[in-house]
Amino acid sequence: MTQIEVDAAPAKPSKPGPVYGLVRGVLRPLVRLVYRPKILGAEHVPRTGPVILASNHLSFVDSIVIPLAAPRPVQFLAKSHYFTGTGLKGWASRTFFTAIGAVGVERGAGAQAQAALDQGRRILESGSAFALYPEGTRSLDGRLYRGRTGIAWLALETGATVVPVGLIGTQEIQPVGSTMPRVAPVTVKFGEPLDLSRHGAATSGRARRAATDEIMAAIHALTGQELANAYNEAPPQGTLAKIADRVVPRERV
Numbered sequence: 538m539t540q541i542e543v544d545a546a547p548a549k550p551s552k553p554g555p556v557y558g559l560v561r562g563v564l565r566p567l568v569r570l571v572y573r574p575k576i577l578g579a580e581h582v583p584r585t586g587p588v589i590l591a592s593n594h595l596s597f598v599d600s601i602v603i604p605l606a607a608p609r610p611v612q613f614l615a616k617s618h619y620f621t622g623t624g625l626k627g628w629a630s631r632t633f634f635t636a637i638g639a640v641g642v643e644r645g646a647g648a649q650a651q652a653a654l655d656q657g658r659r660i661l662e663s664g665s666a667f668a669l670y671p672e673g674t675r676s677l678d679g680r681l682y683r684g685r686t687g688i689a690w691l692a693l694e695t696g697a698t699v700v701p702v703g704l705i706g707t708q709e710i711q712p713v714g715s716t717m718p719r720v721a722p723v724t725v726k727f728g729e730p731l732d733l734s735r736h737g738a739a740t741s742g743r744a745r746r747a748a749t750d751e752i753m754a755a756i757h758a759l760t761g762q763e764l765a766n767a768y769n770e771a772p773p774q775g776t777l778a779k780i781a782d783r784v785v786p787r788e789r790v
Contacts, residue, residue: 557610557638559636560636561636571720576727578728579608582609587661588699589666589691591699591702593670593756593762595675598710602723603702604637613668619634653687654690657669657691658694667697671749673769681762683768686748689739689746693745702725702759704760726759733748768789770789
């Protein structure tokens with residue numbers, strides 16, 4: 538998903554079905570033949586049980602690359618308009634995103650962020666693998682931005698294993714503004730699983746921040762991206778807003 542500030546439907550998400558397996562079975566060898574991606578560390582992904590794949594985010598195609606590279610079915614959140622279109626185009630979009638393991642959510646803001654986290658929790662509690670971008674939205678300048686703490690809440694709340702993922706080169710497949718994918722070298726690195734339980738409970742803001750920073754450090758070790766040392770969002774507007782953000786920084790989830 539591009540932002541975690543979404544309002545998720547309360548229904549229990551379904552696991553990827555036969556269509557997912559069929560599409561993955563066809564696309565995976567095709568993509569490997571055309572793009573010849575370098576996939577490293579796949580053995581670090583647990584084959585069963587809840588797992589969070591925490592990845593950097595460079596391109597729209599990241600949500601296609603991760604499910605095709607992962608050694609097990611993966612689900613992720615996607616904007617609801619991919620599922621609600623009408624006509625042939627709407628059917629094609631809905632079929633495609635369902636086939637690659639996406640779960641539709643409605644965009645929202647502020648307090649509704651928790652609803653999206655609850656949707657992610659339901660996915661994990663069903664024993665599935667869940668891909669998430671801690672930066673919140675894709676990086677337009679290639680730098681690695683500061684992680685939002687929602688991912689740590691999910692990990693600490695569910696006990697799910699977190700596997701850091703480093704994507705390299707996906708921004709060259711479909712650069713910002715382009716509509717057609719290009720052939721470009723891609724590397725997908727799965728890092729060693731992280732045990733974040735030592736940071737404390739999900740209810741602790743300090744624990745969430747420390748766990749998130751550990752996740753981002755692991756992603757950085759895989760990608761080597763320049764660190765932005767900031768959140769990937771528009772800066773606060775106005776003098777008072779800037780002062781408030783410095784004096785009492787709000788938690789980004």
